[in-house]
Amino acid sequence: MTRYEVTIEKDACDGIFACLTRDPRFVEGDDGLATVDPGADPVYDCEGEVTDTAAHVVATFDDDRIDEARQAAAACPTDAIVVREVGE
Numbered sequence: 001m002t003r004y005e006v007t008i009e010k011d012a013c014d015g016i017f018a019c020l021t022r023d024p025r026f027v028e029g030d031d032g033l034a035t036v037d038p039g040a041d042p043v044y045d046c047e048g049e050v051t052d053t054a055a056h057v058v059a060t061f062d063d064d065r066i067d068e069a070r071q072a073a074a075a076c077p078t079d080a081i082v083v084r085e086v087g088e
């Protein structure tokens with residue numbers, strides 16, 4: 001298990017949604033920009049804490065799916081997604 005934080009900078013997000021195809025926890029929010037919904041994954045029962053403000057989305061997970069989040073970050077053409085491991 002890895003504890004990690006996923007941040008989406010909304011200023012940088014262009015609503016291109018390349019992230020959604022790499023990690024289904026990324027979804028389109030009400031504002032037309034990307035957000036994170038741990039319950040949106042149809043395959044895995046995923047839990048995480050999400051804070052969604054006007055400036056950014058911060059989601060914290062404690063599971064073995066950091067690589068999927070990293071692939072979403074790598075796929076984002078505007079580098080709006082940052083994934084980093086955090087301590088306990």
Ligand code: SF4
Nearest residue numbers: 013014016017019076
């Ligand atoms: S791929 Fe990047 S720019 Fe596109 S919706 Fe996702 S976070 Fe936003």
